[in-house]
Amino acid sequence: MAQNRNSNQLVVPQATAALDQMKFEVAQELGIAIPQDGYYGNMATRDAGSLGGFITRRLVQIAEQSLAGGTQ
Template sequence: MANNNRLLLSQASKALQDLKYEIAGELGITPPADGYWGFVSSFENGSIGGSITRKLVAYAQQKLAEGSTEIE
């Protein structure tokens, strides 16, 4: 199956990784020291992914409410 999850900005990859670690900390999930998330349960990974999605949607809604079409 093809991976169509391409990032439009190369800087987005680093920002998403930082957000993942920040949210994991907020949820009380200890991020793996080696960066490999394969040993983290699917429930925990799903919680992190869901939180990332909620934060990104809230950010986009805020920007739209402000009348901004630019995303920083």
């Protein structure tokens, strides 16, 4: 993928692969094509927002299940 110029830093850098995998899974569920070259400039803002929203929703769901002692 292209170089990430995002100023956000992961608390657990080893989670990068898992987050990328989740991004691809959610995009596939939504029918959004992820650019193979890593350049998101041609992606519609609506698609990028939907993707981010669903990823956030899924991360919150995983955290809630973890706190409740359940499994994914």
